[in-house]
Amino acid sequence: MDPSSPADTIPKTLIDVSELSVALATFAAERDWDQYHSPKNLSMALVGEVGELSEIFQWLTEEESRSAGTNPNTATAVHEELADVTLYLVRLASVLGIDLDEACRQKLQKNAAKYPIAKAHGSNKKYNKL
Amino acid sequence: MDPSSPADTIPKTLIDVSELSVALATFAAERDWDQYHSPKNLSMALVGEVGELSEIFQWLTEEESRSAGTNPNTATAVHEELADVTLYLVRLASVLGIDLDEACRQKLQKNAAKYPIAKAHGSNKKYNKL
């Protein structure tokens, strides 16, 4: 294998959500909420939280948004909404039986092939899905 | 401290995104994409990916959605979209300087206080934000 290939440079564990996944499963089981936690419903809850995150940034300039994590007007909301998005994302992957670490590894490799450094440099064209 | 308090039962590390965070920062730096990765822009990219996730489930019943992670018609899309959401979420937290593990810990404790087991049991009323 080429030692400089992207696959070679990706570490063994990219993301470890195992403890959070267990904590959320316990939280749901204790409240008898598994019945509501279908992937369809959880994806909608994820949408709701991403919408709340969007509301924080909607009237800020890009520049203002860069300090939103520490600005006292927005820091608490940013922390809370990012946490909410994370909780629903991890819970959704869990009920779907998806290994997020493996899914991210494959996507990183795919993106590395899709956006070669030389061609993608400093261009936002690569993202263009239109 | 009460040994049965939620804080006590939450493990030391809920989620570890450090390696993925570094991999994404390297990926962006190599392509000179930091200029596009404002929190405002990344939150919009997160919305786009959550929208694609939503499209997978929109016409499925809740029951059908439960097997979407293994159903050959949807499994690949589910893996890819969950990965895309994860990548943008971790990148967004990174540029904002947010510690996702700490944010999730605080939110879990808040939720445990907000939805006591006895009151929340088997009811979806607790979620009602209306």
Added chain:
Amino acid sequence: MDPSSPADTIPKTLIDVSELSVALATFAAERDWDQYHSPKNLSMALVGEVGELSEIFQWLTEEESRSAGTNPNTATAVHEELADVTLYLVRLASVLGIDLDEACRQKLQKNAAKYPIAKAHGSNKKYNKL
């Protein structure tokens, strides 16, 4: 022209948002809000409102969702969130200079060609974008 073609059966005006468009422009001008109403920002505000709409339905069954417009627990929220989505959508089209009536007409014709009645009957496969 074939009298049974879809184009022939589409009425002259599908949607008329002219008065609302003017009312929203006046509302913004009176408050000096045009500076905030870039299409980028308005699309994010639209996301926020669609997220709030999603939250109403997320834990309801499909069956329960069918009466959400009249159920006293949800009717007010449904009215308000649908209105908010409409206001931002019409304002967004307005600042972009898009004729929504014409855009809808073209999309209806495109959809009629894409989903012929005989093939699409009773199947949700046609929607499948995966």
Added chain:
Amino acid sequence: MDPSSPADTIPKTLIDVSELSVALATFAAERDWDQYHSPKNLSMALVGEVGELSEIFQWLTEEESRSAGTNPNTATAVHEELADVTLYLVRLASVLGIDLDEACRQKLQKNAAKYPIAKAHGSNKKYNKL
């Protein structure tokens, strides 16, 4: 009634979606799609389309977004996605039995009371939901 009150200046019809609503009901009935068009499902489809709209603007500056409706790189996508959002919104209101014109009228009046011109002038604080 005070002739300068907001209620007085709102025209009789703000938005008329009646023809589009009928066209969409016919379109669905001809394909036997009513079974899929629960408000829950339609709200998810709306999310998917708003996500696609968001993807158009995500890497554009605010300034660039202002000409996205006429820029040849984005104009077609903007027209199509705005139409898609409109179609699902009107269909959703229709199956819920909501009068969008009346809902918008009430919301405009509420907003006029919430954001008095003198206080809201040139400030994006009024939007702050945090």
